[in-house]
Amino acid sequence: MLLLLRPLVRVRLSATTLTVVLLSTQQYIPSPAMSYCMTVGCSHPENLNSAEYCQGCGQFLLLQNRYLAIKPLSRGGFGRTFLAIDQQIPSHPHCVIKQFFVQYENPQDYQTAAKLFRQEAVRLDQLGKHPQIPQLLAHFEQNKQLFIIQEYIQGKTLFDELKQDGLFTEQKIWQVLKQILPILQFIHEQNIIHRDIKPANLMRRCSLPSSGENSLDTVVDLTQIPPTIPMRDQEQAQISAKLKSTIYPILSPENSDLQTSTDFNKNDIVLIDFGISKLLTGTALLHSGTIVGTPEFMAPEQMRGTVYPASDLYSLGLTCLYLITGISPGKLYDDHDEKWNWRSYLIPQQIISDRLETVLNKLIVIAINQRYKSAEEVLTAIQSSETPVNIAVKPVIPIKKTSAKVVQTPAKTPNLLERIKQNLGYQPLNDPLKSAVGVDYTQLQTLLAQKRWKQADQETWFVLCQALKKSKKTYLYAQDLANLPCEDLQTINHLWVKYSNSRFGFSIQNQIYQTVEGDYGKFCQQVGWLTYNPNNPDYGIEYKTSAPTGHLPTRNWIVSTGKWWKNLEILAEKLASCKIN
Missing domain, CATH: 3.30.200.20 (Phosphorylase Kinase; domain 1)
Incomplete structure (x- = not known):
């Protein structure tokens, strides 16, 4: 030493x-x-x-x-x-x-x-x-x-930070945006485009x-x-x-x-590797140049050899999506529907606000004329969106007018309990809970009425096992569905469809499956499922009302044999034979 x-x-x-x-x-x-x-x-x-x-x-x-x-x-x-x-x-x-x-x-x-x-x-x-x-x-x-x-x-790059510390939270993504956007604003004002924004080129200083x-x-x-x-x-x-x-x-x-x-400051994020930065000149903007960069984080126009300041913003948007999903950006785009489908890859514990979603979605718009034009424009949008929403909307709510009517016609005003039920989407629990084998569906009914989607998904697995006379939490094979009594399948499906307002349920999934003509990959894209079996069965599952149509119930209770589509084929046949649509 x-x-x-x-x-x-x-x-x-x-x-x-x-x-x-x-x-x-x-x-x-x-x-x-x-x-x-x-x-x-x-x-x-x-x-x-x-x-x-x-x-x-x-x-x-x-x-x-x-x-x-x-x-x-x-x-x-x-x-x-x-x-x-x-x-x-x-x-x-x-x-x-x-x-x-x-x-x-x-x-x-x-x-x-x-x-x-x-x-x-x-x-x-x-x-x-x-x-x-x-x-x-x-x-x-x-x-x-x-x-x-x-x-x-x-320090360490954000790529290494992702590997060591796990997926980024919304708070960390805001930090990345607020630190990197001023740097991009600075270099763009110097007529420089970085052209290789990605997690491996963003390094956080160590204290x-x-x-x-x-x-x-x-x-x-x-x-x-x-x-x-x-x-x-x-x-x-x-x-x-x-x-x-x-x-x-x-x-x-x-x-x-x-x-x-x-x-x-300690923990500042530093933008490294200016080896492929390109001077912005009239010629550079009008003519194609050497295609350099990292393809999965590249803007479409950059793939064609032309770059703009908005190209760096596009790459920054994809960088943020990679940090919150851990999924390669290329897999987050739905080629069939030509749209980004990154929300379906969020894990259940992740909460991404509509505010952040709006910013990220505009960063990654394919059409340049609809994308943010400059880092300054993004920063302005972020700052303006920080105003609490209730401040903006409160003056336009016709409180006085509504209150006056309520006072004059108290008999027509729902009581507090009824209003709470309405706000929670409550519906009377008067469903026919039929079962050919004596299964009690009361718990599933209650969970679905309360919009407790994850617990309802678990209960669905349990009642399926009961209806098939198997032990609780037994993983089922696709062919087991053929033995499911029609009355029980009808009850389970009815409860899901009713309490999700026709958003979830086996029959809803079957309708989508028929629409894509039995293409399992397209079906997964449509309902927001992964096409493979992750180590964590809940990875990519959204237990919330805003999840894609057909997203629930999950397939977590099906034994993976490498042929996930068999489950849908047999389920479709069973629904048809039971005349459930």
């Missing part, structure tokens, strides 16, 4: 302030176990940390006699990325090496890669010191290879640790430090974060002028 003790900050304060706090760190920097050769095609790129030359190809390992690659991070179509250390700075800070290369058969391929390289360098430099965009530290060519050195962002690397250990008097401490932008970025959490509670903001090049 290498132990360094060094001052981290020089703070310029107002003339009225004589003494302030200095942050100092004991920064523990582990020596890298390995170093990597950056030569394309090297047969043995891994080297010991003590090596100066590659044992595989003999090339000098330091780039520009300064940057040492220590860990591969990613690889793409036009290059690869390494975690590295800057050997020229005593603290050996981390940075990122982005190497552009193409295994080309003709010079044109290399020219394309070289153009992207120069483009990224220029764009990153143009973007300056935005706190949520990695800072460009250097760019150069060495041994006919192209390199960019960027600020290292400590500074309480000990170890970059920890805060001592507080000293600034007057004891020489007034001219050499500083680098990278150090200033670290200082800014430390000042926000440590000095601000001590110093009054009115009395301090903190000079830093980069100012960020």
